[in-house]
Amino acid sequence: METVFLRILNMSITAGWVVLAVLVLRILLRKAPKAICCVLWAFVGIRLVCPFTIESALSLIPGTETVPEGILYAQEPVIETGVEAFDEALNLRIFSSIAPKPDGSVNPLQIVVYLASVLWLLGVTAMLLYAVTGYIRLRRRVRTAMRLEKDIWLCDEVKSPFILGIIRPRIYLPVGLSEAQLRFVVAHERAHLHRCDHWWKLIGFLILAVYWFHPFVWVSYILLSRDIELACDERLVRDMEGWEKKNYAETLFACSMPRHRVSACPLAFGEVGVKARVKAVLNYRKPAFWGIVMAVVSCAGVVLCFLTDPVAGSGEEPQGQRADYDLDDWREQEDFATGEEDLDKKEEERNGKEDKARENEAIEDALETAVSAAIMENCGTDSASEYFCWAGHVIFSRQELSGSPLEGDAGNGKKVTAYCLAMYQELELFEESIEEKTFSYFPAAMTFFVDADGGYVLEEFWRPQGAGSMEALEAALMEKFPMEVAEEVLEARRSQSFFDHLKQDCYGKAVEYGGVDTDKAVEGLLEVIESSPAWSSYSGSYLAEHPVEYHTLAYYGDYTVKYILAQFLKGGQTGLRGDLMITIVAGLTGEPFFGEYAGTGQEYFDAWMEKAKETETLHGMEWMKENRPYQWMALNM
Amino acid sequence: MEETGLGVVESRFADIIWQHEPLSSGELVKLCGSELGWKKSTTYTVLKKLCDRGIFRNQKGQVTALLSRQEFYAAQSRRFVEETYQGSLPAFVAAFTTQKALSPEEIAQIREIIDGSNFLG
Numbered sequence: 001m002e003t004v005f006l007r008i009l010n011m012s013i014t015a016g017w018v019v020l021a022v023l024v025l026r027i028l029l030r031k032a033p034k035a036i037c038c039v040l041w042a043f044v045g046i047r048l049v050c051p052f053t054i055e056s057a058l059s060l061i062p063g064t065e066t067v068p069e070g071i072l073y074a075q076e077p078v079i080e081t082g083v084e085a086f087d088e089a090l091n092l093r094i095f096s097s098i099a100p101k102p103d104g105s106v107n108p109l110q111i112v113v114y115l116a117s118v119l120w121l122l123g124v125t126a127m128l129l130y131a132v133t134g135y136i137r138l139r140r141r142v143r144t145a146m147r148l149e150k151d152i153w154l155c156d157e158v159k160s161p162f163i164l165g166i167i168r169p170r171i172y173l174p175v176g177l178s179e180a181q182l183r184f185v186v187a188h189e190r191a192h193l194h195r196c197d198h199w200w201k202l203i204g205f206l207i208l209a210v211y212w213f214h215p216f217v218w219v220s221y222i223l224l225s226r227d228i229e230l231a232c233d234e235r236l237v238r239d240m241e242g243w244e245k246k247n248y249a250e251t252l253f254a255c256s257m258p259r260h261r262v263s264a265c266p267l268a269f270g271e272v273g274v275k276a277r278v279k280a281v282l283n284y285r286k287p288a289f290w291g292i293v294m295a296v297v298s299c300a301g302v303v304l305c306f307l308t309d310p311v312a313g314s315g316e317e318p319q320g321q322r323a324d325y326d327l328d329d330w331r332e333q334e335d336f337a338t339g340e341e342d343l344d345k346k347e348e349e350r351n352g353k354e355d356k357a358r359e360n361e362a363i364e365d366a367l368e369t370a371v372s373a374a375i376m377e378n379c380g381t382d383s384a385s386e387y388f389c390w391a392g393h394v395i396f397s398r399q400e401l402s403g404s405p406l407e408g409d410a411g412n413g414k415k416v417t418a419y420c421l422a423m424y425q426e427l428e429l430f431e432e433s434i435e436e437k438t439f440s441y442f443p444a445a446m447t448f449f450v451d452a453d454g455g456y457v458l459e460e461f462w463r464p465q466g467a468g469s470m471e472a473l474e475a476a477l478m479e480k481f482p483m484e485v486a487e488e489v490l491e492a493r494r495s496q497s498f499f500d501h502l503k504q505d506c507y508g509k510a511v512e513y514g515g516v517d518t519d520k521a522v523e524g525l526l527e528v529i530e531s532s533p534a535w536s537s538y539s540g541s542y543l544a545e546h547p548v549e550y551h552t553l554a555y556y557g558d559y560t561v562k563y564i565l566a567q568f569l570k571g572g573q574t575g576l577r578g579d580l581m582i583t584i585v586a587g588l589t590g591e592p593f594f595g596e597y598a599g600t601g602q603e604y605f606d607a608w609m610e611k612a613k614e615t616e617t618l619h620g621m622e623w624m625k626e627n628r629p630y631q632w633m634a635l636n637m
Numbered sequence: 638m639e640e641t642g643l644g645v646v647e648s649r650f651a652d653i654i655w656q657h658e659p660l661s662s663g664e665l666v667k668l669c670g671s672e673l674g675w676k677k678s679t680t681y682t683v684l685k686k687l688c689d690r691g692i693f694r695n696q697k698g699q700v701t702a703l704l705s706r707q708e709f710y711a712a713q714s715r716r717f718v719e720e721t722y723q724g725s726l727p728a729f730v731a732a733f734t735t736q737k738a739l740s741p742e743e744i745a746q747i748r749e750i751i752d753g754s755n756f757l758g
């Protein structure tokens with residue numbers, strides 16, 4: 001239930017942006033046919049209903065997962081709206097009030113979310129009950145209606161005309177309408193039926209019932225009702241003479257009655273905004289051709305920009321050597337790591353990296369290789385030959401300087417400076433573990449000559465000197481790097497995600513190279529973690545006590561996941577070990593392991609596995625591989 | 638307060654009974670089905686309502702009128718005059734004549750009614 005609720009919450013926030021866009025467009029498209037507005041609302045509806053959307057580079061949605069689904073299990077819960085200023089303020093509050101305390105036994109956020117989802121469900125039930133009772137009451141009232149024609153009924157008990165029913169809708173008319181009024185009213189209601197408006201309104205209401213807590217959705221529903229009526233009037237008025245329009249407007253007025261409730265299903269003739277409708281009818285002019293064109297174009301714009309999600313960093317990555325790890329998989333895992341992290345910037349980083357990737361495409365590989373080599377060369381210690389050495393980096397900016405060839409210089413005088421974040425690591429590889437020997441992680445600026453063959457020859461290798469404080473590092477960077485690049489690099493350096501990506505890549509390569517038995521390594525780390533503090537039953541306390549081992553498990557990445565999945569598949573993980581493993585694997589994979597009720601690690605896992613099997617029968621293995629990589633992994637074990 | 642008058646739909650239903658009475662309730666259900674589009678239960682509900690108001694009677698499946706159509710509307714008119722004109726018939730007639738002069742035929746008809754009526758006393 002909480003998962004569904006969080007999902008709904010995220011979708012509602014995303015859809016809020018669409019509603020805003022539609023509101024603006026509605027004002028711009030005042031003169032355009034009202035049917036266009038109905039189409040716009042349909043987009044809002046799709047966004048609210050459809051959990052999956054197509055990604056597009058043109059998407060203007062700031063962020064699609066504002067409240068990460070893993071937030072319940074996060075050490076440091078954060079939300080990201082995609083709008084930086086919000087995030088900082090919001091997260092500060094969340095963090096200070098409801099972040100889980102390492103030694104507390106219940107995560108306060110879980111309680112809050114649980115209560116909120118109960119409240120939400122109650123609200124949904126109330127909304128549906130309201131609609132159903134309203135429908136039944138109306139049905140009872142029109143029971144004694146009399147049939148005039150096939151689907152037109154006359155009823156003593158109602159005051160204004162409306163449509164009732166979904167499968168076989170009927171038009172109900174009040175008594176006392178004149179012949180002429182009757183003609184208009186029936187024409188209007190028939191137009192509704194023809195446009196299937198009774199369906200749209202029902203769908204609209206069901207969506208409203210689910211998103212009852214969202215003011216924008218209420219606004220949408222109310223405006224949708226109005227636009228439906230306006231569009232329906234428009235359809236009739238299109239072919240009317242002037243005097244007919246006047247009579248029609250009078251009929252509208254005669255049938256209007258004050259209504260304040262949000263009525264669920266019935267489509268009433270004089271239901272909403274009579275003043276606006278009378279005005280619209282009297283002022284109706286056939287829309288100009290360009291008006292329609294504009295409207296259609298703007299609709300397409302909404303689809304492109306708001307119906308699609310921003311592209312998640314996929315495909316091209318600036319790093320040549322990082323092949324085994326997909327950024328996407330790591331996206332939701334950041335809450336796994338403790339310490340300073342800045343999730344808000346994730347999106348930015350990813351987008352920024354992508355742009356760069358495109359820019360650099362042509363010369364990327366050569367430069368990447370040159371940078372790696374330069375790091376190796378400049379960081380290697382005397383003992384480097386004894387250990388496994390690894391260099392990783394992310395290039396943030398690349399600047400070319402071309403001048404006249406210097407005398408005696410074989411190249412074309414071109415120079416390239418790469419501004420990057422670099423990591424260097426020397427590891428001692430054992431059969432059952434990896435020991436860190438030398439490690440550095442620093443911003444660097446490297447300038448290369450480009451020689452005649454397009455090769456890069458290192459000219460200058462700059463890194464901030466001395467251990468220094470954060471301030472000193474900032475100052476040094478500001479001096480050496482272009483301003484924006486310096487800020488970007490500092491930002492990335494603070495982000496745990498960059499660090500983890502690089503670390504993971506390094507460990508992946510080390511395991512491949514040294515043939516480390518990762519199962520034994522992971523087991524060893526788990527044993528250390530569960531050794532203390534014995535007084536607590538909360539797995540978080542154990543993880544907090546052993547940050548180094550906890551992080552190392554993260555560096556082992558998929559190896560850790562594989563080992564833990566295998567343990568659970570063997571079964572019987574009901575104790576502390578089970579709790580620890582489920583917490584770790586949930587953090588690493590971002591999978592929704594935790595269920596509604598508290599259980600043992602094994603129970604959580606079994607439920608998850610059950611779901612995996614169900615999903616597999618539904619979609620097949622290929623789909624699982626694409627969309628549920630971790631469940632796919634477990635199914636294959 | 639006792640309900641006064643019949644709605645448009647109710648009077649159509651009442652007319653059916655007045656036209657065909659006495660008739661069996663089964664027949665009435667059929668008639669209402671074809672003329673009003675009613676279900677059996679609807680017919681019985683409305684019939685019961687009008688029976689409770691003392692207009693019809695449904696005994697052993699036989700529907701009869703307790704008040705004829707004329708009697709019913711006469712009672713309605715009386716009630717109307719009583720409620721709206723404090724029971725003053727002249728005030729009621731005056732309400733018509735102030736708006737629009739009566740035609741000679743109308744005056745003749747009214748005189749005939751007055752002359753033909755029995756005065757008690």
